[in-house]
Amino acid sequence: MRDFTYxxxxxxxxxxxAEEKTGRYAAQHGKKALLHYGGGSIKKNGVYDKxxxxxxxxxxxxxxxxxxxxxxxxxxxxxGIALCKREKADLVLAVGGGSxxxxxxxxxxxxxxxxxxxxxxxxxxxxxxITGALPVGVVLTIPAAGSESSINxxxxxxxxxxxxxxxxxxxxxxxxxxxxxxxxxxPAYQTAxxxxxxxxxxxxxxxxxxxxxxxxxxxxxxAMRTVLNYAPLAQKHPQDYDIRAEINWTxxxxxxxxxxxxxxxxxxxxxxxxxxxxxxxxAHGAGLAxxxxxxxxxxxxxxxxxxxxxxxRVMDVDLSxxxxxxxxxxxxxxxxxxxxxxxxxxxxxxxxxxxxxxREMADKAGPVGNSIPLQPDDILxxxxxxx
Amino acid sequence: MRDFTYxxxxxxxxxxxAEEKTGRYAAQHGKKALLHYGGGSIKKNGVYDKxxxxxxxxxxxxxxxxxxxxxxxxxxxxxGIALCKREKADLVLAVGGGSxxxxxxxxxxxxxxxxxxxxxxxxxxxxxxITGALPVGVVLTIPAAGSESSINxxxxxxxxxxxxxxxxxxxxxxxxxxxxxxxxxxPAYQTAxxxxxxxxxxxxxxxxxxxxxxxxxxxxxxAMRTVLNYAPLAQKHPQDYDIRAEINWTxxxxxxxxxxxxxxxxxxxxxxxxxxxxxxxxAHGAGLAxxxxxxxxxxxxxxxxxxxxxxxRVMDVDLSxxxxxxxxxxxxxxxxxxxxxxxxxxxxxxxxxxxxxxREMADKAGPVGNSIPLQPDDILxxxxxxx
Numbered sequence: 001m002r003d004f005t006y007x008x009x010x011x012x013x014x015x016x017x018a019e020e021k022t023g024r025y026a027a028q029h030g031k032k033a034l035l036h037y038g039g040g041s042i043k044k045n046g047v048y049d050k051x052x053x054x055x056x057x058x059x060x061x062x063x064x065x066x067x068x069x070x071x072x073x074x075x076x077x078x079x080g081i082a083l084c085k086r087e088k089a090d091l092v093l094a095v096g097g098g099s100x101x102x103x104x105x106x107x108x109x110x111x112x113x114x115x116x117x118x119x120x121x122x123x124x125x126x127x128x129x130i131t132g133a134l135p136v137g138v139v140l141t142i143p144a145a146g147s148e149s150s151i152n153x154x155x156x157x158x159x160x161x162x163x164x165x166x167x168x169x170x171x172x173x174x175x176x177x178x179x180x181x182x183x184x185x186x187p188a189y190q191t192a193x194x195x196x197x198x199x200x201x202x203x204x205x206x207x208x209x210x211x212x213x214x215x216x217x218x219x220x221x222x223a224m225r226t227v228l229n230y231a232p233l234a235q236k237h238p239q240d241y242d243i244r245a246e247i248n249w250t251x252x253x254x255x256x257x258x259x260x261x262x263x264x265x266x267x268x269x270x271x272x273x274x275x276x277x278x279x280x281x282x283a284h285g286a287g288l289a290x291x292x293x294x295x296x297x298x299x300x301x302x303x304x305x306x307x308x309x310x311x312x313r314v315m316d317v318d319l320s321x322x323x324x325x326x327x328x329x330x331x332x333x334x335x336x337x338x339x340x341x342x343x344x345x346x347x348x349x350x351x352x353x354x355x356x357x358x359r360e361m362a363d364k365a366g367p368v369g370n371s372i373p374l375q376p377d378d379i380l381x382x383x384x385x386x387x
Numbered sequence: 388m389r390d391f392t393y394x395x396x397x398x399x400x401x402x403x404x405a406e407e408k409t410g411r412y413a414a415q416h417g418k419k420a421l422l423h424y425g426g427g428s429i430k431k432n433g434v435y436d437k438x439x440x441x442x443x444x445x446x447x448x449x450x451x452x453x454x455x456x457x458x459x460x461x462x463x464x465x466x467g468i469a470l471c472k473r474e475k476a477d478l479v480l481a482v483g484g485g486s487x488x489x490x491x492x493x494x495x496x497x498x499x500x501x502x503x504x505x506x507x508x509x510x511x512x513x514x515x516x517i518t519g520a521l522p523v524g525v526v527l528t529i530p531a532a533g534s535e536s537s538i539n540x541x542x543x544x545x546x547x548x549x550x551x552x553x554x555x556x557x558x559x560x561x562x563x564x565x566x567x568x569x570x571x572x573x574p575a576y577q578t579a580x581x582x583x584x585x586x587x588x589x590x591x592x593x594x595x596x597x598x599x600x601x602x603x604x605x606x607x608x609x610a611m612r613t614v615l616n617y618a619p620l621a622q623k624h625p626q627d628y629d630i631r632a633e634i635n636w637t638x639x640x641x642x643x644x645x646x647x648x649x650x651x652x653x654x655x656x657x658x659x660x661x662x663x664x665x666x667x668x669x670a671h672g673a674g675l676a677x678x679x680x681x682x683x684x685x686x687x688x689x690x691x692x693x694x695x696x697x698x699x700r701v702m703d704v705d706l707s708x709x710x711x712x713x714x715x716x717x718x719x720x721x722x723x724x725x726x727x728x729x730x731x732x733x734x735x736x737x738x739x740x741x742x743x744x745x746r747e748m749a750d751k752a753g754p755v756g757n758s759i760p761l762q763p764d765d766i767l768x769x770x771x772x773x774x
Contacts, residue, residue: 001632003402008395014648015390212629214616215637218609226602242599245388249649250602258645261401262636 001212001261003274008256010149011175014240014249018179019139022051022060022093025175030091033090034084036104037095042141045185051095051139063087066094071277071284072103074157077117081110084134085337093137094173098145098154098193098284099231101138101343105171108134109288118157128330130170138176142186143248144194144285145203146178146255155276162364163278178252180244188235192342195231195247199224200273200288201254205265206304217309220259224314226250231342268369269295275361282351284308289344290351293336294386299372300328307331335350348386358383388599388649395643397536398562401636403628405566405710408524409438409480410445412562416522417478420449421471423491424482425456429528432572438482438526448475448646455483458664459490461544464504468497471521474538480524484581485532485671490523491539492558495521508551516693517557525563529573530635530772531581531672533588533642535563543665547649549751550665566641567631575622579729580672582634586611587660587675588641592652594693596758600650604696607646613637618729655756656682659766662748669738680723681773686759687715713751728732735773746772 011048013021026033033055042048055062065080084092084107092111094104110117112132120126138148145176147153151172154165183191206217230246237243253259272295273287300307304324309319320327335345345351362379374382413420418441429435452467471479471494479498481491497504499519525535534540541552570578570666587693589611593604617633624630640646659682659713660674687694687709692713698704700720707714723733732738749766761769 001629001636003405005401006399006401007397008716010394012391012393014393018390121429132578182671212632215613215633215640217612218612220610222605223602225605231602240389245599246602249388249489253606253645262632 002210002264004261006261007169008149008258008364009173010173010250010256012149012178012240013175014178016179016181019047019050019182022054022137022139022177023054023060025177026055026060026091026093026137027058029137029174031138032089032091033060033091033093034080034087034094035062035087035095036080036105036107037066037100037293038097040183041253042095047095047139047141047182051112052075060091062093062304063089067101068103070099071156071163071281072099073117074155077103077106077110077155080243081117084111087266088097089300090129090134092134092212093139094137095141096303097140097142098147100143100199101136101140101147102153102155102353105133105147105164106155109168109170121155121157121166122140124165124167125224127166129166129269130168136171136173136174139180140176140178140248142194143183143186143188143251144197146175146198146251148178149256151189152255153258154274157178161278163274169200177247180241180248183244183248184239186192186240188237188341190283191234191238192231192344193283194251195234195342196285196289196344197252198247198251199227200269202227202259203292204267204270205260205263205312208369209303209304210263210291216259216263221313223239223250223254228314228338254277261267264370266369266371268372271365271368272382275365276353279357279361280351280353282353286344286351289339289346290348290386291337293332293346293381294382296335297373298378298382298385300332302372304328348382355384355387389597389651393644393648394556395536395559398644399536399559399565399639400562401565401567403562403568404659406434406437406569407441409526409564410441410443410447411620412564413442413447413478413480413524413557414445416524416561417476418523419474419476420447420478420480421467421474421476421494422449422469422480423455423494425484426453426454428572431484431530432525432527432569432769434482434569447478449480452769455487455490457486458543458550458668459486460617460744461480461505461542464490464497464542465494467494467635468504471498477521478524479521480526482526482528485534485584488523488532488534488560489540489542490521492520492534493553495523496553496557498553500754508544508553509549510535511552511554514553517555520557523558523559523560527563527635528569529577529581530570530638531584533585533638535560536566536639537616538644539642541661546644550661556765562746565635567628567635570624570631570635573625575625576730577670578621578625579618579731580670581620581677582614582729583672583726583731585634585638586614587656587679588678589614589646591654592647592650592656593697594653594690594758595650596690597650601647603646603650604733608700608727610637610646615701615725622729627697632650643667651757653756653758655759655761658752658755662752663740665743666748667740668739671737673731673735676726676733677773678734678769680719680733681728681769683719683722685765685769685772686761687719689759700707742771742774750771
């Protein structure tokens with residue numbers, strides 16, 4: 001096990017009607033919020049009205065910036081930063097899923113910086129130059145990204161469609177309101193994309209070369225099995241509170257830093273996927289369902305024991321040392337069948353992506369992978385396997 | 388799943404040499420610390436010297452109060468409070484295990500209160516009257532109580548040997564330095580007691596009547612299996628870093644509030660044990676190894692399915708619906724054999740406790756148990772089963 005620091009101070013308020021208490025927590029951190037969200041879904045399902053009413057009751061004023069899209073854009077972030085500075089907002093409140101939250105985090109950093117915000121995203125090393133950020137609060141409506149209590153933010157620069165991430169303690173939200181009821185109206189496909197994202201966060205952490213990480217192995221396996229069990233159930237019973245609650249809580253825990261303490265995750269698949277959703281603007285979760293099985297098939301023999309453990313403990317394949325390749329292969333096949341069963345594409349062709357830009361994306365992804373380092377040529381092979 | 392709030396802001400610095408960085412974190416929270424610890428072990432194993440040196444380098448002055456004993460005493464807490472007030476200490480730094488930390492937490496509350504500290508412990512409802520506490524820092528040398536990032540503190544009033552607990556967010560330590568190397572000199576028996584305590588924290592959370600808590604069930608099972616695997620290994624290889632690290636990290640996670648979000652733990656066994664260690668001053672972990680199997684045998688048929696799940700998923704008993712009593716019984720037998728295998732008593736007689744004060748203890752424990760409510764007569768039966 002490696003040395004580590006664990007620090008995750010987000011206050012999670014989880015349960016029925018949580019969004020109605022937003023104002024009370026917002027008032028602890030600011031007087032004037034930038035209310036940041038995506039499209040119309042929070043207005044249709046009533047979340048927007050409840051949040052606005054709770055801010056009013058708590059005496060927190062606000063300005064609004066809607067229009068966040070999946071794979072949130074740098075241009076809107078810059079607009080939010082200018083708005084915060086002009087209006088002297090002292091809190092950024094994201095209402096939505098990972099895109100709204102990641103965009104809000106970028107705005108929170110930019111609002112306290114003289115530098116253009118992309119500076120911090122274009123090179124991971126620049127994160128340590130962050131000197132402050134406005135406090136971020138969250139009303140979560142889509143369990144997927146885990147951004148509600150993570151140190152991460154990913155945004156896309158439309159100039160060249162670069163999708164880049166920033167990691168910093170300054171980005172950890174102060175509070176997050178999580179009400180599984182707000183997922184009742186999530187379409188089945190979006191539910192599936194969210195579950196794929198959660199599963200991928202777990203899988204990236206799982207495939208490590210660090211040894212003696214048994215507790216976190218088992219905790220990750222526990223969370224992965226929960227996703228496998230509950231994703232299909234949420235599609236069958238979209239308005240079942242307990243089913244939505246299991247997925248929400250798993251989504252938060254999958255990405256709040258707890259499960260990778262003492263180990264180093266791989267994150268190659270995420271980087272390989274970011275090119276897909278950056279260039280083709282497909283849902284991140286759908287892209288992951290395409291990339292993960294191909295990545296696994298390409299790399300498994302670099303760490304066969306860990307892939308065996310995954311197949312046996314997570315995918316319930318019978319342990320056998322006679323033919324590790326069959327055990328591992330069956331584990332990967334079962335994962336791919338799981339993604340298909342919840343309606344996700346697992347091949348590029350199913351997402352209408354042809355082979356004409358694979359080389360370009362592989363080169364742009366660059367070297368990736370902490371556990372299993374991959375070069376652009378490897379990435380091209382993985383894209384090709386996924387055709 | 389029940390509605391919940393999750394908030395655990397302790398910064399955990401985990402790894403080799405962690406105690407040498409104590410001063411750096413202490414300086415973020417105070418200028419003058421009360422250094423609070425137990426007996427001579429931290430002086431023998433060098434931890435004391437390293438902590439003192441790091442405080443010196445960081446410019447944090449300190450006064451000292453040693454002498455904390457297992458089942459920490461109210462009288463020493465009062466002494467610490469007076470010392471903090473007199474010396475104007477603005478930080479309490481516990482070096483040791485759960486006893487030193489729990490005592491430090493009590494001092495931290497008392498130092499900011501006009502009321503006598505026992506007022507907050509004698510009635511759980513008084514916790515909400517706490518208006519502040521000095522910041523608490525921890526250098527952990529014994530993985531067991533999980534107090535390094537918990538909201539809990541348990542102290543013993545020598546006047547009548549009442550052992551009572553206090554739960555409040557004000558008690559959450561600001562930082563905890565955790566170096567598994569500091570466990571290398573822990574005797575095998577103390578290692579076992581710590582592991583029993585960790586296991587009990589998990590088991591109390593596991594036995595809930597709240598339904599639809601699958602993720603946390605699985606996370607708790609993951610942690611329980613880790614204890615079962617690593618407790619004997621730590622005794623065989625006391626100076627193996629990774630083995631000690633698995634137990635340390637499990638001990639923290641077992642009690643940092645994460646694993647019981649959305650559910651209500653039972654805590655009956657803890658209350659039944661507190662009378663034992665309160666009256667007979669035996670180690671809390673040893674008392675738990677005695678109480679848990681007896682409690683389980685007495686109550687299992689009130690929630691047979693959950694006990695089946697425990698037997699199958701944690702103790703690896705074969706699932707069978709033909710004879711649930713045999714499956715559950717085998718699960719409990721295996722747990723008792725585990726405690727014996729690491730050198731713990733599992734019967735009162737093995738701890739030299741006779742039957743003459745059972746009635747008195749049962750009456751003092753009073754009604755206990757959230758999941759399975761027990762009256763003094765039930766508790767007497769459990770003590771009797773454990774003879």
